[in-house]
Amino acid sequence: MYVWDVLGRRTEDDELVLVGGVKAPDAQMALLLARETHFRHKEGVGYAVRRRGQEKIHPGSYSGDLLGGLTDRAYRRQQAYAGVGAKLKRVAERMAERGLRIDRPRPATSGRLPAGKARTDEARARAEPGAELDPEDVAAHGTAG
Amino acid sequence: MTNDPRLTLALALADDELVLGHRHAEWTGWAPHIEEDLAFSSIAQDEMAHARLLYELIGRSDGRDVDALAFGRRPDEYRHAVLCERPNRDWGFSIARQFLYDTADAVRMEVLAESSWRELAELVGVIRLEEKYHVDHAQAWFRRLAEGPLEARQRFADGLATALAEAVAVFEPLPEEEELVSKGVLTVSSEELLALWLGQLGEALEAVSLDYVLEHHGPVGGEMVPTSTGEIEAEREALEVPGIVRRDGRWMHEGAFAGAGGRRGKHSEDFEPLWEEMTTLYREHPGATW
Amino acid sequence: MTYDEKVAEFKGRIDAGEKIEAAEWMPDEYRQAAVKFIEMHANSEVMGALPEREWIPRAPTLRRKLSLTAKVQDEVGHGQILYRVAEDLGKSREQMFDDLVNGRTKFHNVFHYPTFTWGDVAVIGWLIDGAALVTQKALLDSSYAPYVRAMKRICAEESLHLRHGEDITLELVSGTEQQRQMFQDAVDRWWQPIMHFYGPPSDPAKDVLLYWGIKTRSNEDLRQEFFSTYVPKLWDVGVSVPDPELAFDEARGEWIWSQPDWDEFWRVVRGDGPMTAVRLSYRKAMWDRHAWIREAFDAIPATPV
Numbered sequence: 001m002y003v004w005d006v007l008g009r010r011t012e013d014d015e016l017v018l019v020g021g022v023k024a025p026d027a028q029m030a031l032l033l034a035r036e037t038h039f040r041h042k043e044g045v046g047y048a049v050r051r052r053g054q055e056k057i058h059p060g061s062y063s064g065d066l067l068g069g070l071t072d073r074a075y076r077r078q079q080a081y082a083g084v085g086a087k088l089k090r091v092a093e094r095m096a097e098r099g100l101r102i103d104r105p106r107p108a109t110s111g112r113l114p115a116g117k118a119r120t121d122e123a124r125a126r127a128e129p130g131a132e133l134d135p136e137d138v139a140a141h142g143t144a145g
Numbered sequence: 146m147t148n149d150p151r152l153t154l155a156l157a158l159a160d161d162e163l164v165l166g167h168r169h170a171e172w173t174g175w176a177p178h179i180e181e182d183l184a185f186s187s188i189a190q191d192e193m194a195h196a197r198l199l200y201e202l203i204g205r206s207d208g209r210d211v212d213a214l215a216f217g218r219r220p221d222e223y224r225h226a227v228l229c230e231r232p233n234r235d236w237g238f239s240i241a242r243q244f245l246y247d248t249a250d251a252v253r254m255e256v257l258a259e260s261s262w263r264e265l266a267e268l269v270g271v272i273r274l275e276e277k278y279h280v281d282h283a284q285a286w287f288r289r290l291a292e293g294p295l296e297a298r299q300r301f302a303d304g305l306a307t308a309l310a311e312a313v314a315v316f317e318p319l320p321e322e323e324e325l326v327s328k329g330v331l332t333v334s335s336e337e338l339l340a341l342w343l344g345q346l347g348e349a350l351e352a353v354s355l356d357y358v359l360e361h362h363g364p365v366g367g368e369m370v371p372t373s374t375g376e377i378e379a380e381r382e383a384l385e386v387p388g389i390v391r392r393d394g395r396w397m398h399e400g401a402f403a404g405a406g407g408r409r410g411k412h413s414e415d416f417e418p419l420w421e422e423m424t425t426l427y428r429e430h431p432g433a434t435w
Numbered sequence: 436m437t438y439d440e441k442v443a444e445f446k447g448r449i450d451a452g453e454k455i456e457a458a459e460w461m462p463d464e465y466r467q468a469a470v471k472f473i474e475m476h477a478n479s480e481v482m483g484a485l486p487e488r489e490w491i492p493r494a495p496t497l498r499r500k501l502s503l504t505a506k507v508q509d510e511v512g513h514g515q516i517l518y519r520v521a522e523d524l525g526k527s528r529e530q531m532f533d534d535l536v537n538g539r540t541k542f543h544n545v546f547h548y549p550t551f552t553w554g555d556v557a558v559i560g561w562l563i564d565g566a567a568l569v570t571q572k573a574l575l576d577s578s579y580a581p582y583v584r585a586m587k588r589i590c591a592e593e594s595l596h597l598r599h600g601e602d603i604t605l606e607l608v609s610g611t612e613q614q615r616q617m618f619q620d621a622v623d624r625w626w627q628p629i630m631h632f633y634g635p636p637s638d639p640a641k642d643v644l645l646y647w648g649i650k651t652r653s654n655e656d657l658r659q660e661f662f663s664t665y666v667p668k669l670w671d672v673g674v675s676v677p678d679p680e681l682a683f684d685e686a687r688g689e690w691i692w693s694q695p696d697w698d699e700f701w702r703v704v705r706g707d708g709p710m711t712a713v714r715l716s717y718r719k720a721m722w723d724r725h726a727w728i729r730e731a732f733d734a735i736p737a738t739p740v
Contacts, residue, residue: 001732003522020588021519022180023528025289025735032285033180035278036187037515040508041592062278069187070274071194075502081598088601091609092671100673105682110664115688116656123637123653127645129464163497170491170504174484175718177725178732179515179528186508190501197497215497236725289731297731419492426495426553433614435495435553435606 002051004030006038009046016048016057027051027058035062041076042068150321151262151330152203153224156214157319157408158257159199160225163215164416165246166192167423168233177236188243188279195272202264216427220420221410224319228311228404230416234304240290241304244283245312245346251280252342253315261329291353298355305350306358310403313339313388317408339398343389347396359389359396438462449648454580457523465647469579470524471540472649477517478535479543484510485714486550487559495553502599503556509592516585523581529729536719538706545628547708554621557607560600562625562665566632568593569660578648608672615673622669623677630678630695631703633658662690 001023007016020038024030030049039047044067047060074080095101107113169189176182200214209217228246233239254273260266290301316339325331350356390399406412436444442462448455455461461469488507494500518528534540545563550556571593574586607618633654637645644650662681669676680693703711 001729003519020516022515023178023519024180025732029285029289029735032282033184036184037180037512040183040187061281066274069191069194070271071191071198073194075498076505076595078595078598081595081602084598084602084605087605088668088672091605092668094609095671095673098673102670102673102675104670105685106667106670107663107683107685110667112656112660113663113689116652116659119659120651120653120656123642123656124645124651127642129643129646167492167500170500171488173491173504173507174481174488174511175721177721177728179481179511179518182511183508183515186504186511190504190508193497193501193504197501200497211498212496216495236728289735293731294727294734296727300727422492426493430495430611430613433495433611435499435603435610 001025002030004034004049004051006030006034007048007050007057008038008044010044012045014044016046019043021052022049031058031060035060035067039067040069042073149206150319150324151265152206153319153321154325154330155199155203155265157224159196159203159214160223161229161246161250161315162192162199163196164223164225164419165229165242166190166196167419168229168231169239169243171233172239184282185243188282191275191279195275198268198272202268212427216424220412220417223412223416223420224408224410226311226315226317226404226407227413227416228308228315229407230412230419231308231311232415234307235300237290237300237304238307239304240283240286241301242308242312243279244287245305245308246315247276247279247283248346248349249312249315249342250276252338252345256331256333256338259332261332265330287349288353291355302355302358305355309358310388313343313398314402314404314407316342316398317402317405319408336398343396343398347391356396359391446647449578453578454583455578456580464643465649466524468643468647469582469649470521470526472644473517473521473524473579473582474526474531475541475543477514477521477531478540479546480510480514480517481535482542482546482714482718484514485717486546486548486710487556489550490553490556493553499603506560506596506599509596513589513592516588520581520585532722536715536722538715541704541706544631544700544703544708547703547711547714548625548628549710551624552617552621553603554607554617554619555625557600557604557618558621558625560596561604562600562622562629563632564593564596564600565665566629566661568597569657569664570633573652573657574650576648576651582649605672608674619674622674626677627695627699630692631700633661635697635700659689662692666690 002025004022004024004027005018006020006022008019009016022030022033022037024033027049030051031047034047034049038044046063047067048057049060050057092101166189169185169192173182173186173189176185196215197211200211203214204210228242231238231242251273254269254276257269258266258273260269287301290297292298293301316335318335319325322331322335326334347356347359350359388398388400388403390397404413441460442464445455445460445462445465455465484507487503487510491500491504491507494503518531521531522528531540535542545566550559568590571586571590575583575590577583577586604618607614635654637654642650642653645653662683666676666681678693680691682691683689684691702708706712
């Protein structure tokens, strides 16, 4: 089993660039897998793999439209959900009309608050290199899921 | 149900894809190799997406929407091959099933692309281009397992043996087959397609000395239950299964189909639980949008 | 240069905003902290797939069945990306999986809880993915460059998941009375794990991750942003949260909220969540019984095709 660098070509005019890596036993399997690990969202029109530490480039056999699927993949794409913000507004308006809106104190804008940023700046200033992190410490830091 | 035999054909194809896609999708999140998890999930999504296209085709004729077709029918109204409804068991079975189904599907699709039913032929033309990856995927695993270490080869062979009898029944003809052939909707009979597929399959298996699975089929059915000791429950008996024989140097099908009935709405004990799981939420809230 | 001098110079570079690449020299403490953090992040992605994948077979429409499959596929993909990053820092993926399924390493608390209804799918897809996105956007400033590149792709995909989750939610809250109740029930059940999401107020003396710039924002900062982004929207669609204190305090410029049960938090961190043992045992069974595939892959020489 080896690590294979995955290379992708964004458009026909682009060069192959490094986009990630896969683990696979051989080049053909690496290509088979890379097609779906790195190109299923229409990230490019061509791809290749190269075994870590070697020079030889193995090009993939699928290209163009076929990469990322030919039939309707709207369920995987941003544009299928483009209207969601507007939908939220409409639903909110209907709820308000029905008297279901909950009227509790909220900030004027959403997003990061100045007070939050202040807390981070203070925490960073006081941060110290500790002893080796144990898994519970890492867990307590609430890493993203 | 419908009287137009063409719609029944489309339904059988759609149901094959939906039910098998449903089973394939059950590997998403815990397949044996993380990159393979992604690849197999794409294959699952392709199957379900193809089912959707076929339901849309049917719906244009009979007015039902895609979800009513996919989730709103009784179990005996589904026309998929029994192979598709079997639980995933282990990777050896699932990958063997993917290999058998997608090579069979490729044979079927090649012929349907010439159908006199133009709308279906056009749809199949596009679907085939996506299905090529499925065959490439299956063949890549086939080689690596069949030519792999002893345990890999054995587990793959067991999977093939278990799936094979019911894979043959993918070619079980619809009751309406005669009319479909006479009208050129099917340009080749199911029996001929089966012969074609068996020929290819026989060659592929002989090349890796696994052709013995064509003669010694295993039992079908049975749940895989993950246990902390890692034991899989599997009974292994060599059964004499009718259907596949070797004559004049060629593998052929003769007589009845094992696991037949799918094309007539007759399914195994594994379909009802699948159907319940797949359709309950839809059926419990008629008219709701999600 | 002595080790300590090299460390001091390295710290200086990080504080100045420089990014570190995989091939560069780094202090052992930095490397270890980065591996552990990224490994846990990867573990969380693959364990997070487990509650959601239960609903693929049960999705109520074909469109949602497809979109949920794609979403779970993306979570697995995030795991794949992150394990690659961690592996390049020096710990093999096989070792990471083995440690995960045998309970030696951890995954995010929020994925130790059961799902009961399609309402849970909406809550996970919108509120929990929303909570995760706040954290993940902050990681775009991380000092470790390969992690930043991974996060760029992950954030882009998570933004899609978020809209998807919001879309599912909006259908429920604007649907039948049963659907509205389904969503409200799910919010009531998930609120405590959501309150646990950013961890307890952090102790700066233990904030090794902040020190090295691997993490760039405090827990409380992130939690506040989550409230500001999602609570007004919940209230707008008539959905309450089961915390009578939760409200924005204009004078202090921040949200006030009731402390959740931190004992429960630590129990789950220690591996005693409602679904911890079950989910790990499924993963372990899958891992152990498919050793023959790893063996087959290892036996294949990488000859060109």
